[in-house]
Amino acid sequence: MRANTWSGRNKVEVRDVPDPKILNNRDAIVRITSTAICGSDLHLVDGYVPTMQDGDILGHEFMGEVIEVGSGVPGEKLRVGDRVVVPFPIACGACAACAAELYSCCENTNPNAGIAEKMFGHPVAGIFGYSHLTGGFAGGQAQYARVPFADVGPLKIESDLTDEQVLFLSDILPTGYMGAEMCDIQSSDVVAVWGAGPVGQFAMDSARVLGAAKVIAIDKEPYRLQMAERAGHIPVNFDEVDVRSTLLELTGGRGPDKCIDAVGLEADHGSAHIAAYDRVKQAVRSETERPHALRQAIMSCRSGGVVSVIGVYGGLLDKFPAGAWMNRSLTLRTGQCHVQRYMKPLLERIERGEIDPTRIITHTLALDEAEQGFNLFKNKQDNCEKVVLKP
Amino acid sequence: MDLTATTTIRRPASEVYAFWRDLENLPTFMAHLEQVRTTGDRTSHWAAAAPFGTDVEWDAEIIEETPGEKIAWRSTGDADVPNAGTVRFVPAPDGVSTEVHVVIVYDIPGGAVGKAVAKYFGEEPHQQLDDDLRRLKQVLETGEVVRSDGAPWGKRARKEFPQRPAQPLSDAELEKGADA
Ligand SMILES: [Zn+2]
Ligand SMILES: [Zn+2]
Numbered sequence: 371m372r373a374n375t376w377s378g379r380n381k382v383e384v385r386d387v388p389d390p391k392i393l394n395n396r397d398a399i400v401r402i403t404s405t406a407i408c409g410s411d412l413h414l415v416d417g418y419v420p421t422m423q424d425g426d427i428l429g430h431e432f433m434g435e436v437i438e439v440g441s442g443v444p445g446e447k448l449r450v451g452d453r454v455v456v457p458f459p460i461a462c463g464a465c466a467a468c469a470a471e472l473y474s475c476c477e478n479t480n481p482n483a484g485i486a487e488k489m490f491g492h493p494v495a496g497i498f499g500y501s502h503l504t505g506g507f508a509g510g511q512a513q514y515a516r517v518p519f520a521d522v523g524p525l526k527i528e529s530d531l532t533d534e535q536v537l538f539l540s541d542i543l544p545t546g547y548m549g550a551e552m553c554d555i556q557s558s559d560v561v562a563v564w565g566a567g568p569v570g571q572f573a574m575d576s577a578r579v580l581g582a583a584k585v586i587a588i589d590k591e592p593y594r595l596q597m598a599e600r601a602g603h604i605p606v607n608f609d610e611v612d613v614r615s616t617l618l619e620l621t622g623g624r625g626p627d628k629c630i631d632a633v634g635l636e637a638d639h640g641s642a643h644i645a646a647y648d649r650v651k652q653a654v655r656s657e658t659e660r661p662h663a664l665r666q667a668i669m670s671c672r673s674g675g676v677v678s679v680i681g682v683y684g685g686l687l688d689k690f691p692a693g694a695w696m697n698r699s700l701t702l703r704t705g706q707c708h709v710q711r712y713m714k715p716l717l718e719r720i721e722r723g724e725i726d727p728t729r730i731i732t733h734t735l736a737l738d739e740a741e742q743g744f745n746l747f748k749n750k751q752d753n754c755e756k757v758v759l760k761p
Numbered sequence: 762m763d764l765t766a767t768t769t770i771r772r773p774a775s776e777v778y779a780f781w782r783d784l785e786n787l788p789t790f791m792a793h794l795e796q797v798r799t800t801g802d803r804t805s806h807w808a809a810a811a812p813f814g815t816d817v818e819w820d821a822e823i824i825e826e827t828p829g830e831k832i833a834w835r836s837t838g839d840a841d842v843p844n845a846g847t848v849r850f851v852p853a854p855d856g857v858s859t860e861v862h863v864v865i866v867y868d869i870p871g872g873a874v875g876k877a878v879a880k881y882f883g884e885e886p887h888q889q890l891d892d893d894l895r896r897l898k899q900v901l902e903t904g905e906v907v908r909s910d911g912a913p914w915g916k917r918a919r920k921e922f923p924q925r926p927a928q929p930l931s932d933a934e935l936e937k938g939a940d941a
Contacts, residue, residue: 373928390929393908423911425926442904464902466771466858478899481912482924484888496909499927506911506927516929518907 372761373427373512374740379417382428384738390508390516395442398520400454404533405432405510407743407757408541409567410682413634414501415744418684421485421502430458430498431540432510433533439520447521454524456517457709458541460496460507463522467495474706479518480505489685494706511740513761525713534758535720538572538727542756544712546572546632549680552703553628555580562586562617562626562670564663566594566605568730568756569680570632574603575725577630586620588613593753601729617670625672633663634681661687668694668702679704730756737761764865764886768894772901774850774859778829780901781848790896790906792889792916807836817841843868861894914939 371390377383390399408431414422433455439448448454461473468476476495480486483493486503496518499509508516517524527536546569553561561577563570566589574585587598588606595605606616617626667677668691677700695702719725732755735743743757770777780786784805788794795808795816803823810816819840825833835845846865853860896906896916906915911924925934 375926375928388929388931388934390910391935393913394905396904423924423926425928426911427926427928462899462903462907464771465898466769466855469771478903479907481907481909483895484892487891496907502911502924502927506909506924508910508927508929516910518909519903 371513372737373508374429374737374759375424376415376422376426376428377424380415382415382741382744384740385425387425387427387512390514392438392440393516394518395440396519396521397440398436398443398448398517398524399438400432400434400456400515400517400524401437402432402434402510402513402515402761404434404537405429405512405737405759405761406537406540406542407511407740407747407759409569409634409747410500411744412748413682413684414499415748420684421482423502423506426499426501426506427508427510427512428499429509429511430500431537431542432456432498432515433527433537433540434515436520436524437514443521448524448526452524453527455527455536455539455713456498456510456515457523457525457539457544457713458497458500459523459706459709460498460505460518461522461710462519468522471708471711472705473708473710475708482506497706511737511759513737523710525717527717529721531720532728534728534731536717536727537758538568538730539709539713539716539720541707541709542568543572543716543725543727544709545569545680545707546574547576547712547716548705548707549573549630549632549678550576550580550582552678552705553577553580553630553676555582555628557581558583559627560584560586560621560624561628561630562588562606562667563603563630563632564588564667565632565634565681566591566598567632570630571598571601571730571755572725572727573630573632573680574598575601577628578602579719579724582628584620586617586626591750593750594755597730597755613666614670621672625670625675627672627675629667629671629675629677631663631667631677631679631681634679634683661690665689665691668700671698671700673698674700676701676703680707682706731758733757735759762867762869762886764867764890765863766887766890766894767860767862768891768898769853769858769860770898770901771858773857774852775829777859777861777901778832778850780897781850782826782828782832788916790900790916791893792896804837819844842870861897863890863894865890 373387436452459474460479461476462478465477479496486493496505559582561582563573566587577585585603587603590609599605737759746754784797793809798806808818819836823834831849833847844867849862851860911927
């Protein structure tokens with residue numbers, strides 16, 4: 371089959387690779403009809419997440435048709451011919467984490483748990499196409515994928531919704547939603563979202579769906595801010611205005627009640643000298659993150675507010691404003707999305723027309739054009755927000 | 762050399778105990794064990810793979826057991842690598858799970874076998890036992906040892922790194938299996 375692979379720092383390459391086969395009884399093989407490029411793929415491709423290998427198949431947002439199921443998958447769960455969206459964390463459904471619906475912390479699905487444990491203290495779930503730290507599972511930017519624990523993860527789509535309407539249930543829609551849900555939104559809340567990329571856009575839509583009074587989008591790309599504005603959110607361009615004073619202005623001096631960091635480890639704003647400090651430390655790997663968005667969110671949030679982190683962090687950061695966090699009674703909440711928990715309720719919201727996931731798609735390309743898609747997305751060319759690939 | 766490791770498995774102690782007490786199950790999750798053959802009610806014959814094509818074998822006997830709670834064993838006769846172990850099964854505070862506490866003691870001998878075995882166990886012995894218990898947990902909670910494309914050979918922990926790329930195996934690689 372054809373598959374998009376990592377082939378060295380900042381290089382992807384669509385190659386011919388073997389077709390996937392059933393390795394465990396609870397596997398299924400899915401013929402992929404749509405897959406997407408995610409912001410966290412960029413962190414893998416540019417080498418900031420360790421343990422990538424030449425030839426690793428990328429991609430953790432995909433959907434398609436089941437063409438084979440292992441002997442351990444009960445027919446009432448999944449059959450050949452079912453149309454499914456596959457969640458990015460691989461979860462066993464049986465461990466203590468899964469029992470608590472903490473699917474991205476599944477205790478059984480990462481065969482490289484020993485390595486993840488050294489990095490994170492405790493291991494995390496296996497993830498498709500997301501480095502050997504998260505298990506070394508082949509990803510879904512391919513014609514076919516092997517899906518372990520197929521009786522637990524995949525969501526059957528039984529209506530005639532298009533791929534574009536449901537594909538993002540695999541990751542970015544639930545991720546954005548969880549970011550808003552962790553804020554415990556009240557109807558009087560002003561919610562500020564750092565990052566108007568795909569996850570940020572869905573965090574904004576989710577905050578509104580959950581009843582926020584106002585939603586503020588913070589980014590520097592005019593086209594991303596316009597996209598947020600068209601969806602009814604208030605744009606703030608950090609290249610043009612001072613973020614803190616603008617947020618105070620918009621909130622009568624209180625600061626946003628709830629703040630969502632949808633940027634993560636490669637934020638590129640903040641004060642110039644701290645930016646330079648982070649760049650140097652990141653370059654010598656003594657700090658792995660450039661956490662401007664997180665620092666700014668903590669400093670801006672109203673006292674007693676919630677800072678919800680859904681941007682991806684991989685390792686260590688410093689200059690964390692612990693004083694602001696502690697002295698002003700802030701709550702910090704975070705997590706890789708427990709996608710399995712949100713897929714069904716969000717599918718229902720899509721069916722009821724409360725959320726339109728298609729609004730962020732700017733490019734649809736063939737799988738063989740994956741490299742072009744990565745470049746468009748990475749360099750924010752041609753107003754690229756979200757790339758869908760068709761194998 | 763003393764090794765200790767512990768894990769929590771979301772199954773009742775009676776079940777975890779029964780799985781372990783059937784000693785022939787041990788090689789399904791313990792990386793270095795090739796085979797355990799039951800030879801009597803409390804006796805068994807063990808075979809483990811060591812590096813450089815060396816194999817070590819020994820007889821063992823269960824010296825103490827409390828059903829659902831504890832099993833202790835030790836090697837007998839002139840084992841190449843005299844060893845002993847204890848595993849305790851303790852109900853976890855959640856009322857559902859079982860804590861598995863393992864202690865294994867190896868007596869690393871001199872000579873060529875001793876050197877090879879010391880080297881084999883010397884790299885990351887605690888990591889190996891931790892990984893063994895992780896696979897025990899996988900087997901009991903999910904039914905199988907979980908395989909990925911980068912680490913497709915289940916319990917072959919010593920092949921954990923370097924891994925193969927995260928892409929499907931070819932038919933030829935599958936055929937050759939873990940020794941390819
Ligand atoms: Zn993603
Ligand atoms: Zn699990």
